[in-house]
Amino acid sequence: MADHQEAAPPGTVGLDVLVVGAGPTGLTLAAQLAALGVRVRLIDRAADRVHESRALAIQPRTLEVLAGLGATGELVAAGNTAVRLCLHARGRARSVPLFDLGLKDTAYPYLLLLSQAETERILGEHVAAAGARVERGVELAGLDRSGDGVRATLRHADGRTEPVPARYVVGCDGAHSTVRRLAGIEFAGGAYPQTFVLADLDADGIEPGMAHAFLSERGMLFFFPLGHPAGWRLLVMRPPTDVVPPDAPVTLAEVQAFADAYTRGTVRLRRPVWMTNFRLHHRAATRYRSGPIFLAGDAAHIHSPAGAQGMNTGIQDAVNLGWKIAQTVRGGADPSLLDTYETERAPVGRLVLRFTDRAFNVATSTNPVVRFMRTRIAPALIPLVLAPRFVRSTAFRTVSQLGITYRDSPLSAEGPRAPATGPRAGDRLPDAPLPDGGTLHGLTAAPRWHLLLCGPPAAWSSAGTAALTRRYAGRLDVHRLSEPDATQVSAARLWRRLGLTAGVGGLYLIRPDGHIGYRAGGAELTGVLTYLERWLHG
Numbered sequence: 001m002a003d004h005q006e007a008a009p010p011g012t013v014g015l016d017v018l019v020v021g022a023g024p025t026g027l028t029l030a031a032q033l034a035a036l037g038v039r040v041r042l043i044d045r046a047a048d049r050v051h052e053s054r055a056l057a058i059q060p061r062t063l064e065v066l067a068g069l070g071a072t073g074e075l076v077a078a079g080n081t082a083v084r085l086c087l088h089a090r091g092r093a094r095s096v097p098l099f100d101l102g103l104k105d106t107a108y109p110y111l112l113l114l115s116q117a118e119t120e121r122i123l124g125e126h127v128a129a130a131g132a133r134v135e136r137g138v139e140l141a142g143l144d145r146s147g148d149g150v151r152a153t154l155r156h157a158d159g160r161t162e163p164v165p166a167r168y169v170v171g172c173d174g175a176h177s178t179v180r181r182l183a184g185i186e187f188a189g190g191a192y193p194q195t196f197v198l199a200d201l202d203a204d205g206i207e208p209g210m211a212h213a214f215l216s217e218r219g220m221l222f223f224f225p226l227g228h229p230a231g232w233r234l235l236v237m238r239p240p241t242d243v244v245p246p247d248a249p250v251t252l253a254e255v256q257a258f259a260d261a262y263t264r265g266t267v268r269l270r271r272p273v274w275m276t277n278f279r280l281h282h283r284a285a286t287r288y289r290s291g292p293i294f295l296a297g298d299a300a301h302i303h304s305p306a307g308a309q310g311m312n313t314g315i316q317d318a319v320n321l322g323w324k325i326a327q328t329v330r331g332g333a334d335p336s337l338l339d340t341y342e343t344e345r346a347p348v349g350r351l352v353l354r355f356t357d358r359a360f361n362v363a364t365s366t367n368p369v370v371r372f373m374r375t376r377i378a379p380a381l382i383p384l385v386l387a388p389r390f391v392r393s394t395a396f397r398t399v400s401q402l403g404i405t406y407r408d409s410p411l412s413a414e415g416p417r418a419p420a421t422g423p424r425a426g427d428r429l430p431d432a433p434l435p436d437g438g439t440l441h442g443l444t445a446a447p448r449w450h451l452l453l454c455g456p457p458a459a460w461s462s463a464g465t466a467a468l469t470r471r472y473a474g475r476l477d478v479h480r481l482s483e484p485d486a487t488q489v490s491a492a493r494l495w496r497r498l499g500l501t502a503g504v505g506g507l508y509l510i511r512p513d514g515h516i517g518y519r520a521g522g523a524e525l526t527g528v529l530t531y532l533e534r535w536l537h538g
Helices: 024-035 060-069 072-078 116-129 178-183 252-263 310-329 335-364 368-385 389-400 462-471 489-498 526-536
Strands: 015-020 040-044 084-089 092-096 134-136 138-146 149-156 161-171 187-204 210-216 219-225 232-237 268-285 293-295 449-454 476-481 506-510 516-521
Touching: 015 024, 015 310, 024 040, 024 060, 024 116, 024 310, 040 138, 060 072, 060 310, 072 116, 138 161, 138 178, 161 178, 161 310, 178 293, 187 252, 210 252, 219 252, 232 252, 252 268, 268 335, 310 335, 449 526, 462 476, 506 526, 516 526
Parallel strands: 015 040, 015 161, 040 134, 084 210, 161 293, 449 476
Antiparallel strands: 084 092, 138 149, 149 161, 187 232, 187 268, 210 219, 219 232, 449 506, 506 516
C-alpha cells in the first residue's frame, strides 16, 4: 500500500522535542521533559514494551537522579536490595556480601536488582503522570533539517505518514538507531567474537536470594535472582568452537547442558519463559549532537553488560540532557548550554566502554594465565579482599557511578576561597542528614537550580536573596544552612562532607541534575550572580 500524507494533528505544530525510542532512556527523558512543561512526543516502533528481564541492575547514582521524577521509591519497593554474590569454583563455594556497602553519602548504598520490564513499567507510569504518553507502532521514517529545527516524518502501523516539525529530536532508539543513521553520525567500534545465551527460567539446586557465579577455565556462568517473570536470569558464553548462528533458537536442553558443564550437574533448569542467543558490541557514536539532533543511551554507546553500566549510563544521559533542553526551550538559558551535553557525557561513555571492555576480556579470556587466575586465584582472593566494608565501598564507587564528575565542563566553576576539601565544581553533591531530620538530597531534589548558603544567617541579606529568588523564579531555590554548634552532630557531619570548616562559610550552586555548578568560600554573591547571568539569562 502506498504511503499517503496527512496533516499534522492538533498540538503537533510547535512541538518542542520528539523522543524516538521508549526504552528506559527515552522514558526517563520524556517524563522529565513533560514534568518540566516541555511539549514532547515519545514514539517507539515496537507494538509493546519489553516483557523480558534484559537489564537487571540499577546503580545508586541512577536511583538518585530518578528521585527527582518520584520514581525511585517504586523502583526500590519492586526490586531486591539485599543480594550477596556466591562464587563457585572447583567444587567450592564462597559467599561475598558484595552489596552491603556502607556508603555514607547516598540513601541507596546498594545495587538494586530489578527486571528491565518492571523498570520500564514504572517509568512509563511516570510519563503518563506527567501528561505524556508512549505512541507505539510509530517509527521514524525521515529527518529534514529546516532552519533551527527538524521536520521529522513518522510512519504509523497502518502505513500512513505524518510530518512532525520539532525544535529538537533525541534518538534513544538503541544500537541500531534510525536517528543516528539519518543524522549521519558514525558508530565506531566492533563486535566481540563470542556468542552468549540469556535465559529467564526457574532453577533447582542453587541458594535463592543471591547471585551465583560459576567460574571455570572455559569462562563463567551467572545466575541472577529475578523473582518475575521467572526465578532466575542465566547468562553463559558459548564455547569458541560453537558455530550456532546468533539468530538460532535456544532450547532448554542445550541450556541445561551448559549448566551441567559449569555446575557439575547440581542445578536443574525448568520452566523457561525467555531464551535467546546474542552477540555483544563495543561501539560509540563519534558525536552526541548534530545541530538539533541528539543521541542518548545505546544509540550513543553500547558495550558488554559487565558492571551493569549500560541502562544506567543511558538514564543518566537522559537526565543530563533533559533539564538543559527544558531550560533552553523555555528561553531561560544560553543556547550553548546544550553544547555541554556532549562535553560532559561523551567522556563518561568512553570511560564506561573502557571499563566494561577490560572486565569482559578478563571474564572471557582463553589465555592460560588469565584462566588460572580466574579459576584458582580469584575465588580465594576476592572474599578476603572484599571482606572489609571500606574496601567494598571504595571499589564500588566506580561501578555505582557515584564518582562521575564534570570538572572539565564549561558549566563547572570554582569561585574565590573555595574549600580545599570536599566536592568540587562538577562533582556530584553528596547526600547528608540535615538538623531538621531531612537530607541534603531531599532538599535539592526538585529539578531546579539550588543555591546553598552555608554560614551565619546574617552573612547574606534577606533583600539580596529575595531579589535573586524573584529574578530566577521557578528556576532557582535558595536554602540557608546554618553553621552547627557543638551539639548538632548531623549538621557537623554535613559541614565536613561539604569541606567546610568552623567559622568559614561558603556557597554551593547545585544544578538540576545534582552536580555542583559553582562553589566559593565566604559570603560574597558576585561570583554566583555572574555564573547565573552567563547560563540562565535573568
